[in-house]
Amino acid sequence: MAQFFTDKYLKYRAALQGRAIDTDKPCDQCEYNLRGLRYGGVCPECGTPIRFRRDADLAFDELPLPLIKKFRLSTWMATGAVGGVLVVPVARYMLPAAPGGYEVAVIALIVLWFVAVWRLTEPLDMPQAAIYGLSKRSWLRRAARWLQGGWALAAVAGKLAAATPAVALAVTAGGAVLGIVGVVALALHLARFAGWVRDDFAGKAFNLAVFGIPFAVMLSMLVPLLGVSFGVMRFVVIPLVVVPIALLLAASILAFPVGLLSLNHALGWSVVHARARAERSRELHERMAPRPAPIPPPPDPIELAEPSADPPPIQPVPSTNVVVNGGSS
Secondary structure (H helix, E strand, O other), rough: OOOHHHHHHHHHHHHHHHOEEOOOOEOOOOEEOOOOOOOOEOOOOOOOEOOOOHHHOOOOHHHOOOHHHHHHHHHHHHHHHHHHHHHHHHHHHHHHOOOOOHHHHHHHHHHHHHHHHHHHOOHHHHHHHHOOOOOOOOHHHHHHOOOHHHHHHHHHHHOOOOHHHHHHHHHHHHHHHHHHHHHHHHHHHHHHHHHHOOOOHHHHHHHHHHHHHHHHHHHHHHHHHHHHHHHHHHHHHHHHHHHHHHHHHHOOOOOOOHHHHHHHHHHHHHHHHHHHHHHHHHHHHHOOOOOOOOOOOOEOOHHOOOOOOOOOOOOOOOOOOOOOOEEEE
């Protein structure tokens, strides 16, 4: 069976190698138009082998430049929102603020976070997007987008805690759980997206956030139980548990913005490559564009002068007398 599929694949590749290119296909190296040539040959401009590439082999920097810029701006927005979440609570207690300034900052951060996540989870209608979970049918993309509503739910319930404490506490806890699950789904989604952008460091950082955040949250919920179970020994047991939890939680929380910064850097290089490719494509089209016919030089004004209607009269040649042997003739 394996030999059968191997033979079928080799026949398929052989058929592709001899097939003519009937569409506009730029060379992978110099952007020369390979239309009319055959797969398996070489580019006549730079000698690069002409390989068959499916649509699913499309690199991220081959996408339209405005789309790449949009994703890069979204990573900046998400990084700013995460940084604000880490800075605003500290600034609330260390710096004097106007009444209501903290609430305005929190609302602004929530809106910024929602816009950034909405843009980062935008579906793309192309085969490569389906491989990396950016298609319309991806459940992970939809979960990463819609579960962020838990943070808004928790924020609204927190404002109503004074009126209905029990209900507000339950809604706040439920919204926070939904938000945490949404962040984990978003980290997993961005880890796949980093694979398309070819950023291994960002993928590792997001994977650390995927496994570290839930583990740290579950361990933090065990701290009150440890205090009740161990009695006097809680002063020894709790620090031994809290310190690893704090380190893991800090690493998990910091891994997310670090991954965003690394992904933003990789997207910056994608912008550079896309611009260079667009410039080469423009130069190629200008070089292959039909050139206008050369304008003939203006005629010589002397040649255009019309001849005179009456030709000049012929002047008679005066006769001469030649003396031969003393005579005249």
